Amino acid sequence: MKVMIGLSGGVDSAVAAYLLKEQGYDVVCGFMRNWDSMMNNDYLGNPTVDNNICPQEQDYLDAKDVAERLNLPLLRIDYIKEYWDNVFSYFLNEYKKGRTPNPDILCNKYIKFGPFLDFAKQNGCDMIAMGHYAKRVDKDNKTYLYKAFDKTKDQSYFLSQISSYQLKSCLFPLGDITKKEVREIAEKLNLVSVEHKKDSTGICFIGERNFKEFLKNYIPAQKGKIVEINKNIVLGEHEGVMYYTLGQRKGLGIGGIHGLKANPYYVCKKDVKNNILYVASGDNDEHLLSDSAIITSMNVFNEKVKDGEHLFVKFRYRQDDKGVTCYNLENGDVKLVFDEPYKAVTPGQACVFYRENEECVGGGFIDHVYYKGEEIF
Numbered sequence: 001m002k003v004m005i006g007l008s009g010g011v012d013s014a015v016a017a018y019l020l021k022e023q024g025y026d027v028v029c030g031f032m033r034n035w036d037s038m039m040n041n042d043y044l045g046n047p048t049v050d051n052n053i054c055p056q057e058q059d060y061l062d063a064k065d066v067a068e069r070l071n072l073p074l075l076r077i078d079y080i081k082e083y084w085d086n087v088f089s090y091f092l093n094e095y096k097k098g099r100t101p102n103p104d105i106l107c108n109k110y111i112k113f114g115p116f117l118d119f120a121k122q123n124g125c126d127m128i129a130m131g132h133y134a135k136r137v138d139k140d141n142k143t144y145l146y147k148a149f150d151k152t153k154d155q156s157y158f159l160s161q162i163s164s165y166q167l168k169s170c171l172f173p174l175g176d177i178t179k180k181e182v183r184e185i186a187e188k189l190n191l192v193s194v195e196h197k198k199d200s201t202g203i204c205f206i207g208e209r210n211f212k213e214f215l216k217n218y219i220p221a222q223k224g225k226i227v228e229i230n231k232n233i234v235l236g237e238h239e240g241v242m243y244y245t246l247g248q249r250k251g252l253g254i255g256g257i258h259g260l261k262a263n264p265y266y267v268c269k270k271d272v273k274n275n276i277l278y279v280a281s282g283d284n285d286e287h288l289l290s291d292s293a294i295i296t297s298m299n300v301f302n303e304k305v306k307d308g309e310h311l312f313v314k315f316r317y318r319q320d321d322k323g324v325t326c327y328n329l330e331n332g333d334v335k336l337v338f339d340e341p342y343k344a345v346t347p348g349q350a351c352v353f354y355r356e357n358e359e360c361v362g363g364g365f366i367d368h369v370y371y372k373g374e375e376i377f
Contacts, residue, residue: 002026003171004120005129006112007067007074009059011194012174013131014066015182018189019173020129021070028125029067029074031060032116034083034107034205042206045213055207065193077119079111083205086110092218098272098377099348100245102317104158104204105363111205113166128170134159134360135175136167142302143168145360150178157317160352160363161299212243212251219243224275226254229268229287238277241270246377247288247344252279266344269376289341290369290376295334295351300362305334305353312354315345315366321354334364345369347377 005017007029020027033056037046048055060076067074087106094101112130120128132155133148145167148154159167174182186195202208219242226236236254238244244252248267268287269278280287298305305311305326312321313336323339336351345366352363369377 001127002028002125003127003129004028004030004075004116004123004125006116006131007031007063008131008200009062009066009194009197010131010200011182011186011191011197012133012179012199014063014070014191014194015185015189016129016131016173017066017072018070018185020171021072023173027070027072028120028123029063029072030116030120030128031063031074031076032111032205033060033076033078034080034111036080039080040084040088041217042214044217045210045215047208047210056205062193062197066191069189069191075119075123077116079115082115083107083111086114087204094348095215095242096219097348098241098270100346101348102158102350105161105350107204108158109161109163109166113162113170117166117169129173130170131174132159132172133174133179134172136170136172145301146175147354147358147360148172148174149176150174153179156360157314157350157352157363160350160360161297163299164301167301212239215240215243222275224277226252226277226279228265229278229280230285235265235279241272241275241277244270244277245344246270246346249283254279283343286371287376288343290345290371291338291341292370293336293338293345293351293366294329294368295336295364296367298332298334298362298364300353301360303361304328305361311361314352314354315342315349326353333367341371 003020003025007013043049064074087103087110091101091103117128133150133153134156135146135148137144137146145156147156221239223237223239225234226238228235244267246267249264254265263281265279265281266288268280307328309326313324322342324336327335347366349366350363351366353361355361368375
């Protein structure tokens, strides 16, 4: 079987390519370039803008070195326009509404498992493969997505919006090994360009940025008031409500009550229309809590979420699973009632569903959030 591995220039996809080859697959490597800083006006907040070589080009050179050392062919394709049209434009529009999107999830759906899969098929491949930490499980003529063996690196959260067809078309060679083992394999293979390379962080295919400054490239700053929600007093000035997210503590430019650091402030509400950023003192304030939510744009791999079913969800990637009870609405959305009030559940973020804490059912996006019957966003 011929498989095209998405070779990113990082250690995970490099070792995934090696494992596929060892398992007897006919492996072809494909490198995707999806961001051009100069073309996309990516200057403010960009720590690499003055580098002699851009990070994307360095990633390509690292991928090229890996492919040569593994004696595998490497193809290169640019999806700069597709990334802008299908991922980044949505990302910006959500921020303009005061919401907090996750571009990595859309990047998987519309780039890595979309046109890249088509590209692989056009080049004679039967399937694609990725260096994600996730498990594909085939049983009873169905394909399921499960959490990876290495729970600290599990990336099923980011795969929650791909289609069943895309899932069935992909292999995940790292599903049963740990990150430590991946590094050890890379060292044994002498993959010097990636064996000690740091994991990519920041925005998918864009990288690390000073986030507030980065957004200013595309969303002009608009100063407004920071208001303490309980006392309704003005504490300071913000640069634009879209630059902040619910639950945010750092970067507000204000201290605690009367300047006491023991009482830090957290963003608890964003009034986009009136350009007011509301904060609450201390992480136990009720204004940070919610007890139910509406999830839209639902995507499931196999069995639909049952009405009244108790599942576990992640509202953020690095968050522990949270217990919820699900209720199907007539329009296809799902209402969640939380086992207990949760903090900083943020509209625009993904909500990913799990059965028995292992099977990833699918996911959607947080649309409305409530506390004690009152909509808080």
